[in-house]
Every structure is written in structure tokens, then in C-alpha cells.
Amino acid sequence: MKYNCIKRLGLTATIIFGVANAGAVYAQTADELKNDTSDPSSILTYGMGYGQQRHSSLDMVNADNVGKLAPAWAYSLADTRGQESFPMLYDGVMYVTTHNSTVALDAVTGRQIWKSVIEYPAETPRVACCGIVNRGSAIYGGRLFRTTLDAHVIALDMETGEEVWRTKSIDYKAGYSMTVAPTIADGVLITGISGGEYGIRGYLEGYDPDTGERLWRTYTVPAPGEPGSETWKDGGDAWQRGGGPTWLTGSYDPELNTVYWGTGNAASWNAGLRPGDNLYTSTILALEPKTGAIKWHYQTSPNDPFDYDATNELVLATIDGRKVIMQANRNGFFYVLDRTNGELLAAPQFIDKVNWATGIDLATGRPMDTEVATKARTGEQVTYYPSAFGGKNWSPMAYNPDSNTVFINTFKDVGMQYKAVEPQYRPGVFYFGAEFAWAWPEGDRGELRAIDPMTGDVKWADSSALPRLAGVLSTAGNLVFTGGQTGEFEAFNAETGEALWSFNTGSGIVGQPVTWEKDGKQYVTVVNGAGAVYALFSGDERLATVPPGGNVWTFALVE
Numbered sequence: 001m002k003y004n005c006i007k008r009l010g011l012t013a014t015i016i017f018g019v020a021n022a023g024a025v026y027a028q029t030a031d032e033l034k035n036d037t038s039d040p041s042s043i044l045t046y047g048m049g050y051g052q053q054r055h056s057s058l059d060m061v062n063a064d065n066v067g068k069l070a071p072a073w074a075y076s077l078a079d080t081r082g083q084e085s086f087p088m089l090y091d092g093v094m095y096v097t098t099h100n101s102t103v104a105l106d107a108v109t110g111r112q113i114w115k116s117v118i119e120y121p122a123e124t125p126r127v128a129c130c131g132i133v134n135r136g137s138a139i140y141g142g143r144l145f146r147t148t149l150d151a152h153v154i155a156l157d158m159e160t161g162e163e164v165w166r167t168k169s170i171d172y173k174a175g176y177s178m179t180v181a182p183t184i185a186d187g188v189l190i191t192g193i194s195g196g197e198y199g200i201r202g203y204l205e206g207y208d209p210d211t212g213e214r215l216w217r218t219y220t221v222p223a224p225g226e227p228g229s230e231t232w233k234d235g236g237d238a239w240q241r242g243g244g245p246t247w248l249t250g251s252y253d254p255e256l257n258t259v260y261w262g263t264g265n266a267a268s269w270n271a272g273l274r275p276g277d278n279l280y281t282s283t284i285l286a287l288e289p290k291t292g293a294i295k296w297h298y299q300t301s302p303n304d305p306f307d308y309d310a311t312n313e314l315v316l317a318t319i320d321g322r323k324v325i326m327q328a329n330r331n332g333f334f335y336v337l338d339r340t341n342g343e344l345l346a347a348p349q350f351i352d353k354v355n356w357a358t359g360i361d362l363a364t365g366r367p368m369d370t371e372v373a374t375k376a377r378t379g380e381q382v383t384y385y386p387s388a389f390g391g392k393n394w395s396p397m398a399y400n401p402d403s404n405t406v407f408i409n410t411f412k413d414v415g416m417q418y419k420a421v422e423p424q425y426r427p428g429v430f431y432f433g434a435e436f437a438w439a440w441p442e443g444d445r446g447e448l449r450a451i452d453p454m455t456g457d458v459k460w461a462d463s464s465a466l467p468r469l470a471g472v473l474s475t476a477g478n479l480v481f482t483g484g485q486t487g488e489f490e491a492f493n494a495e496t497g498e499a500l501w502s503f504n505t506g507s508g509i510v511g512q513p514v515t516w517e518k519d520g521k522q523y524v525t526v527v528n529g530a531g532a533v534y535a536l537f538s539g540d541e542r543l544a545t546v547p548p549g550g551n552v553w554t555f556a557l558v559e
């Protein structure tokens with residue numbers, strides 16, 4: 001009895017010590033998240049800062065010495081799916097997600113500290129249109145938050161990997177899934193939903209990070225009578241399957257206390273069946289984080305027939321003294337908005353071939369449609385540019401604020417033959433409402449571009465046979481990092497575009513490179529693992545010889 005009591009006391013003491021220790025080491029605060037970019041020894045926010053610039057002030061690895069960059073370690077994720085995860089880093093520990101696991105690694109050695117496995121119903125992958133992926137986590141107050149393919153939101157203890165809470169967002173059987181990295185804004189955990197091609201009704205949600213309680217849900221397609229419902233003129237129930245998913249992480253401006261989040265295309269693609277602008281699909285939303293209330297909205301593709309999601313990352317910057325938000329949209333135009341009010345400041349074309357609109361009218365903010373768009377809506381066969389892959393797909397761009405340059409992985413001259421047809425709705429089954437086929441160019445299909453965000457002027461470009469689907473990283477070392485679908489991790493001179501360094505990681509890269517510092521040494525990390533939307537849908541035979549994989553690769557300069 002006495003022994004038991006002592007044992008129990010000892011155990012209790014250990015737990016208390018653990019908690020106290022965790023409190024000291026693992027309690028990321030709102031201020032730490034806000035100041036993420038100023039501390040290169042941690043990565044606490046998706047996109048390396050709430051503004052998602054993916055730019056680092058580190059310059060120990062630079063254009064002069066990048067040739068000496070070599071692997072420090074690699075860690076197997078034991079998963080052969082495509083890997084799009086954004087690595088997080090806190091107090092020397094790196095956190096990486098896959099569709100069915102979360103791992104904590106010693107950032108310097110790659111040693112696994114814990115691995116937390118997620119189980120979900122075997123039939124779930126059926127509802128993930130464009131890859132069984134997960135894009136990463138949010139961390140805050142000692143907890144890691146992530147989403148699951150079967151549409152749950154979970155919180156893990158960052159020290160142990162144990163699940164703290166789990167909340168079901170919605171029934172995945174109706175075509176809903178979750179691949180998004182959540183974010184924390186004003187103390188609220190905010191998540192988005194996937195499933196735009198399954199006839200879902202999109203939404204954003206806010207959760208209490210302490211309890212997992214849902215605080216709000218804001219639909220991206222209004223019900224009849226709600227604001228914006230007047231833009232669904234079909235007179236029926238199109239809104240119930242209206243699309244508008246929210247599958248990429250939004251940005252946050254703590255000063256304006258506003259979250260910015262892009263929404264996906266309207267469903268089905270047959271725009272003639274849903275006359276009107278179809279708010280808030282293909283729209284950039286500004287929201288109040290505590291309530292989910294919409295402050296302003298800007299729609300990039302009204303009544304979209306072409307799968308032109310406006311989900312791409314929203315990069316915050318200050319240009320010419322104005323607080324702006326930038327997006328390289330699927331539809332081929334690069335939007336620069338005043339983020340205080342949603343005013344459109346510029347919308348240059350950022351790829352060569354766009355034929356659905358001649359431009360964006362800066363006075364009205366609306367696209368100037370060509371007959372390709374109008375014919376598509378009336379059911380005629382057209383070939384449109386850019387294709388449903390977009391001028392840019394999901395892969396996040398980087399912005400160097402010092403040179404005012406954006407670095408974007410673009411699709412080059414890829415179009416689509418298209419004809420709207422009557423859609424058939426069945427829960428959890430594709431709901432396209434169109435017949436389509438790719439229209440490939442003769443030559444290269446991708447181009448990494450350095451552009452001026454206000455003019456779209458191309459400073460340099462690096463063409464590639466296959467389009468790059470990886471994220472881009474910019475550094476003060478005059479470098480741009482990205483990766484190829486055939487496995488190369490690559491570094492370019494940020495000023496000239498000269499290819500400086502490349503390393504074959506053994507499987508295609510569709511992940512998101514990051515850089516960080518520990519004990520005075522700079523590291524660069526990227527997750528490889530071939531897969532994702534192009535590999536699934538293109539039929540590109542050149543990918544057949546690329547091995548599947550899934551490794552966290554970390555690089556440093558060789559001494």
C-alpha cells in the first residue's frame with residue numbers, strides 16, 4: 001500500500017513535471033505566431049508567416065555557396081502517396097503530416113520522436129479528387145491541429161503525439177474531404193473543406209482550439225434569402241451542390257484582424273444551369289476570425305464554367321505604401337487587391353496564353369469575357385486556355401519583398417477541349433457536368449517565372465518539360481528553391497534565374513520547401529513523394545518511371 005502510494009506519487013510528480021516543462025517549452029503564443037517571420041529558428045505558420053510570403057531573411061546558404069548544399073538527413077514517411085505537406089518547426093522539433101500520420105522529428109538529426117497514426121474508413125479515398133494528400137498543420141499553445149481525409153479536425157499534444165480532441169466536421173460520404181492545413185487567427189482554429197468536384201456546398205469553420213467545439217460555420221454558397229443568394233438565378237436548388245470549396249490555407253493580417261481565404265469553382269462546371277455570378281464561388285473572402293462574418297469579397301471568375309478555383313494562396317505585402325493581397329489565380333490573371341477594402345489595384349496576365357477573357361476591367365473588377373467563355377456557357381464545344389490545371393495550380397508561390405518579385409510555378413500553354421453536358425448528381429461521385437480533354441503544347445508544359453506583381457512583367461523564366469507542382473521558397477541569399485515532378489530539388493539565382501544547384505531526391509517533389517536556422521547553421525527542408533493532381537489526371541507517361549516515395553529531406557552546407 002505504501003509502495004503503491006509512493007509509486008503513485010512518483011508518477012504524479014513525473015506528470016506534473018512534464019506538464020510544467022511542456023508549458024515552458026511548448027506553449028506557442030499568439031505573439032509568436034504573429035512574429036513568425038522574424039524568428040528563423042521556428043516555423044509556426046503555414047507559408048512561413050501569416051502573410052505566406054515564403055521568404056526567409058536567412059542568407060548563410062546563398063547564390064555563391066549553394067553548390068555545397070548536401071543532404072543532412074532523410075526520413076521515410078512510409079507512405080507512397082503524393083506528399084504536399086508544409087513542415088512546421090518549434091524548439092528544434094519538426095512536424096510533418098501525411099494523409100494518415102503525423103510525425104515529430106529531431107530537426108537536426110531526423111530522428112523520429114513520435115508518430116501518430118490516423119485511421120479512417122477504407123472507402124474514404126474515393127472522395128479525394130486530386131490526390132490523397134495532407135498539406136500540413138497549425139500549432140498553438142502546445143497543440144498541433146490538423147485535418148483528416150474523412151473530414152475530421154483533430155488536436156494532438158505536441159510533446160507526445162497523443163490525441164487531445166477530435167471533432168467531425170461533416171459526413172465524408174457526401175463527397176466532402178479535408179486536406180487543408182488549418183490556421184490559427186485571433187485565438188480561433190480555422191479550417192476549410194475539399195470536394196468541389198463532388199457537388200458539395202463549401203464552407204469555412206472556426207473551432208475552439210482548447211475544446212474542439214465548433215464556433216461558427218460560414219457557407220461559401222448562400223441559402224435562398226441569404227446575402228449573395230440573388231446571384232443564383234436558376235430558381236432551383238443548384239446552391240445545395242454549388243461548390244465553393246476552401247481547400248488551401250488562408251492568410252491572416254493581425255493588425256486588421258482579418259482572415260483572407262480563397263474559394264473554389266462553382267459546381268457543376270455547367271455554368272448555363274446556374275445563371276448569375278454564383279457568389280461566393282471563385283472568390284477571395286475577407287472574414288472576421290471570431291465569427292466567420294464576411295467583411296468583403298472579390299470574385300475572380302463569376303459564373304465560372306472552367307474549374308477556375310480562386311483557392312490559391314493569398315500573399316500579403318506592402319506595395320507602394322498600400323497593404324495588398326496577391327493571388328496568382330488559376331484563371332491566368334494575377335490579382336493585386338487593397339486588403340483593407342477589397343479594391344482591385346492590378347490584374348496582369350501572368351502566363352502567355354489566356355483566351356477566355358481579354359483582361360480584367362479595373363473599374364468594375366470583372367473579367368472581359370471572350371466568346372470562348374460565352375460559348376462554353378451555352379453548351380458549344382470550345383478549347384480554352386489555361387486548362388483546368390490553371391495558369392498555376394495549387395503549388396504556392398514565393399514573394400521577395402526586397403526585390404518586389406513573385407516566383408511562380410506556372411503551366412505553359414496547356415489548354416482544354418471542353419463541352420458542357422447535363423450533370424448527374426450522386427453523393428460522393430464526380431459531378432463535372434462537362435466533357436473535357438487536355439490540349440497539350442508541342443514542347444515544355446511548365447515554367448518557373450519571376451514576375452513583377454503590379455505589371456506581370458517577366459524578369460526571368462525557367463522552362464521545364466513537366467510542369468512543376470512544388471511550392472517555391474525565396475531567401476535573402478539571392479536564391480529561389482523549388483522541385484520537379486521527376487525528383488530534382490532545385491535552386492536558382494533569384495535575380496537572373498540561373499540554375500545553380502540540383503539534387504535528385506529519388507521521387508517526385510510536390511511538397512513545400514522551407515528554410516530555418518539552428519545553432520547558427522541554415523537548413524533547407526522539403527518533403528518529396530510523387531503524386532497529386534497532374535500525376536493523377538494528365539496521363540503523362542514520363543511520370544511512369546518516377547518511383548513513388550515520401551521522405552522528408554533536409555539539406556545543409558557541407559563543411
Ligand code: CA
Nearest residue numbers: 196265307309
Ligand atoms: Ca475545382
